[in-house]
Amino acid sequence: MNELPEKLLKPYNPKETEGRIYKIWEESGFFNPDVCVKKGITKADGEKFVIVLPPPNATGVLHLGHTLEDSMQDTLIRYARMQGKLTLWLPGTDHAAIATDAKVTKILEKEGLKKKDIGREKFLERVDEFVENSREIIVSQLRKMGASLDWSREAFTLDSARSLAVRTAFKKMYDDGLIYRGIKVINWDPKGQTTVSDDEVVHKLEKGKLYTFRYSKDFPIPIATTRPETKIGDTAVAVNPKDERYKKFINKTYKNIEFAGTVLDIKIIDDESIDMEFGTGAVGITPAHSMTDFELGNKHKLLSITVINEFAKMTDNAGYLVAGKKTTEAREIIVNWLKENNLLEATKEIDINLSTAERTGGIIEPLPKLQWFVDVNKKIPDRGNKSLKELMLEPVRKEEIKIIPNHFEKVYFNWIENLRDWCISRQIWYGHRIPVWYHEPICIPKGGKEEQVSKCVEMIVSIEKPVCEYCDAKYMQDEDTLDTWFSSGLWTFSTLGWPDLNASDLKRFHPTSIINPGYEILFFWVARMILMSQYLLGDIPFKTIYLHGILRDAKGQKFSKSLGNGVDPIEVINEYGADALRMAMIVGIGPGADSKFDIQKVKAYKLFANKIWNITRYVLSVERAGELKKELVNEFNSLIKDVTSDMENFRFYLAAEKLYAYVWRRFADEIIEESKGNTGYGTTLHYILENSLKLLHPFMPFITEEIWSTLLKNENLLMVEKWPNV
RNA sequence: GCGCGCUUAGCUCAGUUGGUUAGAGCGUCUGUUUUACACACAGAAGGCCGGGGGUUCGAACCCCUCAGCGCGCACCA
Numbered sequence: 001m002n003e004l005p006e007k008l009l010k011p012y013n014p015k016e017t018e019g020r021i022y023k024i025w026e027e028s029g030f031f032n033p034d035v036c037v038k039k040g041i042t043k044a045d046g047e048k049f050v051i052v053l054p055p056p057n058a059t060g061v062l063h064l065g066h067t068l069e070d071s072m073q074d075t076l077i078r079y080a081r082m083q084g085k086l087t088l089w090l091p092g093t094d095h096a097a098i099a100t101d102a103k104v105t106k107i108l109e110k111e112g113l114k115k116k117d118i119g120r121e122k123f124l125e126r127v128d129e130f131v132e133n134s135r136e137i138i139v140s141q142l143r144k145m146g147a148s149l150d151w152s153r154e155a156f157t158l159d160s161a162r163s164l165a166v167r168t169a170f171k172k173m174y175d176d177g178l179i180y181r182g183i184k185v186i187n188w189d190p191k192g193q194t195t196v197s198d199d200e201v202v203h204k205l206e207k208g209k210l211y212t213f214r215y216s217k218d219f220p221i222p223i224a225t226t227r228p229e230t231k232i233g234d235t236a237v238a239v240n241p242k243d244e245r246y247k248k249f250i251n252k253t254y255k256n257i258e259f260a261g262t263v264l265d266i267k268i269i270d271d272e273s274i275d276m277e278f279g280t281g282a283v284g285i286t287p288a289h290s291m292t293d294f295e296l297g298n299k300h301k302l303l304s305i306t307v308i309n310e311f312a313k314m315t316d317n318a319g320y321l322v323a324g325k326k327t328t329e330a331r332e333i334i335v336n337w338l339k340e341n342n343l344l345e346a347t348k349e350i351d352i353n354l355s356t357a358e359r360t361g362g363i364i365e366p367l368p369k370l371q372w373f374v375d376v377n378k379k380i381p382d383r384g385n386k387s388l389k390e391l392m393l394e395p396v397r398k399e400e401i402k403i404i405p406n407h408f409e410k411v412y413f414n415w416i417e418n419l420r421d422w423c424i425s426r427q428i429w430y431g432h433r434i435p436v437w438y439h440e441p442i443c444i445p446k447g448g449k450e451e452q453v454s455k456c457v458e459m460i461v462s463i464e465k466p467v468c469e470y471c472d473a474k475y476m477q478d479e480d481t482l483d484t485w486f487s488s489g490l491w492t493f494s495t496l497g498w499p500d501l502n503a504s505d506l507k508r509f510h511p512t513s514i515i516n517p518g519y520e521i522l523f524f525w526v527a528r529m530i531l532m533s534q535y536l537l538g539d540i541p542f543k544t545i546y547l548h549g550i551l552r553d554a555k556g557q558k559f560s561k562s563l564g565n566g567v568d569p570i571e572v573i574n575e576y577g578a579d580a581l582r583m584a585m586i587v588g589i590g591p592g593a594d595s596k597f598d599i600q601k602v603k604a605y606k607l608f609a610n611k612i613w614n615i616t617r618y619v620l621s622v623e624r625a626g627e628l629k630k631e632l633v634n635e636f637n638s639l640i641k642d643v644t645s646d647m648e649n650f651r652f653y654l655a656a657e658k659l660y661a662y663v664w665r666r667f668a669d670e671i672i673e674e675s676k677g678n679t680g681y682g683t684t685l686h687y688i689l690e691n692s693l694k695l696l697h698p699f700m701p702f703i704t705e706e707i708w709s710t711l712l713k714n715e716n717l718l719m720v721e722k723w724p725n726v
Numbered sequence: 727g728c729g730c731g732c733u734u735a736g737c738u739c740a741g742u743u744g745g746u747u748a749g750a751g752c753g754u755c756u757g758u759u760u761u762a763c764a765c766a767c768a769g770a771a772g773g774c775c776g777g778g779g780g781u782u783c784g785a786a787c788c789c790c791u792c793a794g795c796g797c798g799c800a801c802c803a
Binding site: 004008011012203210223224225226227238273274275277278279282283284285286290291292293294295296353405407408410411414415418519520522523554584587588589590592593594595596598600601603604605606607608609610611613614615616617618619620621645646649651653654657660661668669672673 | 728729730731732737738739740741742749750751752753762763765766767768796797798799800801802803
């Protein structure tokens, strides 16, 4: 019998171990691929494996859902590193513009402060402070998980390097005609006081009423609407050209119709898009307050009258009955007016689509506004005359990018096919300021000489602040900021040194190997990364998209603050150990599948950690003697093969389960039991233990490293040992 | 409306290209303090793999169909 270290006589204590081990790893420098090359662990020109961490929002700290993807990614990264690949896992955080802006606004409100009162500069100082605090917590949480991230490359979506990338990308897109400024009906969030993109609008079905009415007694066609208050802005009625009922009215204009405290001019137009079956088969067209009507309005050259403002109140254009009223009040007033004038012909209960802003919950008001857009249909000469839509579709179609699970490809295609131009300007303060500059309204002639002033350029898109060549007036930057996903879209290469095309990281590490976000940000983020990378680099951003599902609580509800069902990952780690939490996040959770969090599962893997501990204790008590038992080695080798193949195919959820089954059910329960009383097993037991530790390391890095380095007193760290390929 | 997914043990879920007696965790029951581990061990009960039809030597897995549940997208006013 060998002497056993004292700590082996007690159950495994993750709390005492994990912090110490992480420190050893960090001090080794092996999280950084350059150090691995320098120390001869990996070859500089070897195969590479790169993941950029989906940057957590700086709105708060990590929740349990994050530990799901952190576990998956660290497992893949550690496996790759042990395979001897040039391995980089790059950390960072996301400024999450709207979310963070809203969060800090709320905090200020609690202090009795208003955003407007303290001003843009002071407000941004407060946000920076808040974000820095969140970032520090997030980083410490990632360390607790055992994440082998290369901290020397940490990035932030709003730091100076990323800002340069954003401005460069914007300018190039503008110069190529892919970014344009225009007046369109956009999704206005009255609560957040900003536009949001189509993707940031959440559609819900709600009980509502469909009102059928005529503008006046003399008006020949009844129309149906769910929003009577917008009808004050109507300038046309559209019918289907095939509709026999209304054919004779097409192209007639009815003037000076007295309607609910205002006067309307309504033209009857025909359009194929009108459904003859719905309502009365005739649609009142409100170009200013509906995206479809806006497009119809453009097509038929209709007048657009804005009757609702940014605060979801009726404008002065809306007539004496409702001007200044809230839209909800205006609706009631108008319905009453219709009733009083015997114009309301029917009221029907139907499900109506209620659109709200994803972040603030505000009810979306479609409004015409001057905004910045990304044109997704324009052909790009530099990119084979393909549009951004096509550039997004192509690599997935050609399987240069593989989506796991596969069925999300259809979801992806479906989204792109329905995609419209992307509204990228936001009226919030926190975010990347739009790199567009406007000349002061009045020119200040240089030296009092006026002759050049006519040449002053009104608007300049520029990476740096421009100076007027012809006069002394200044350029003022656009007040708006960019959609947060604009900068996130650059993440796979803005973190590697782009726009410097000679940056060594960019050359060595792009495209990345795999991206591992939740499926809920497939459109928001993954699609935008493909868009940006395809357009700006002419390259894919990653080869594989491994989508994970949503982690829910035991009842199947989403974790959320309002439900108060949050679980602090740090508490879980403190009680059960990071290894146990990691295993619970890996085993049995297939790609793209939602899963329910059960603390029992974590507990089970804590017991497994202890099992490994006791196996070690037993094996260490046995002398390394006798021949290697060929059968057992063969059996173990087939496990290696199996697990390796699972890892190569991103089936880590199966690999982990197999290791668990082997180590506990086979090695401990059978092989070790069999060995008792038999001599000559020593060498074999040591062989299986050591190699099991290697296989387990990507999944349970702390305990395996502790046993390997501290107890088995190996010279090299387990994290850079060679994976036992057979 | 268009699209996607799920339905496997009491509960939560795996099941890789179709291939022996369908697996895991938790729970339940019976026994065991056997010097690696009671944070353990030995053993047991529990499944017409949602229903029906088809392809196949062979189906939880492929095809069709029905039912229930969930999700995404959407310019039915």
